[in-house]
Amino acid sequence: MALNPSGLPPRQRAELTKEEKAAVEAGLQDVFFGYDQWTLTDAGIEALNHDAAYLKDHPGAVLKIEGHCDERGTADYNIVLGDKRAKAARNYLAEVGVNLKQVAIVSFGKERPFCFDRGEACYQQNRRDHMLLSIKK
Template identity: 40%
Template sequence: MAASDLEKMKMTEPVKSEPVMTSKVEKENKAGSSPMAEGSAEKMVKAEPVKSEPVMAKDELTALVEKEGKLYTIYFEFDRSFIRDDMKSFLEKNAAWLKKNSAVKVKIEGHCDERGSNEYNIALGDRRAQSANKYLVNLGVDASRVSTVSYGEEKSACSAHGEDCWSKNRRAEFVVAR
């Protein structure tokens, strides 16, 4: 038989396939019994439940943060949004806590002192919150669990005028969110 004849046969003859492995239920079905017949319940496969992320009420989340210890606030230099070396350990602790408590979402609030225009301080507060967010994500916190907002100089921690007070206002706070 020539090679071209073999190719024609391959193309024209239907291929019959047999199952490689037949389950016990399929064999019984072919024999005429029903998989729902008496005594065959053990043959049915149980569906696995869908695993979902645990959901906690806001009060439970707040209680958890208070019990475990609050999330740390970090502070910034005047007119800067980079993470200071002395603040990195606090971000690492926040990241470790967030990874341990996977149901918690956090909102990072960026703040500024009173110096600078309102528009400038809103932008600076945003850069501070984004900087802290990026640092947490780089430490392994899922980005979908972190949001940011800037309050600029609107929500000051201290209202006096002077460097001691201003340094307390240049911050990023971590607030449990839903």
């Protein structure tokens, strides 16, 4: 069952906000994909190299990669596609030496769009791996 962020209990919403804020403060970058694609682009690899450097410098940090899709396609198809996108990023991070204990993945398919307009400019923003960060104390 996919959860809508507004349907989350307040404490979980606060945690998501905290993880997003931490990712922004760390300068972590999302990765974007082409339509029906999970192959990393040059821009995606550049973003992941940046994220990898941060993780290597902060061994107590845990990155959560959320795989997202645009609204086209079935819910089941998009859950699988989001998972492939998140795994592509995780696998690349492992290839460049990031400890996989620092990386978690989840797929939301099309259930948590960033942009709600209909059109390619919006769809592009929704086809992404969204980065969240938590720091172990």
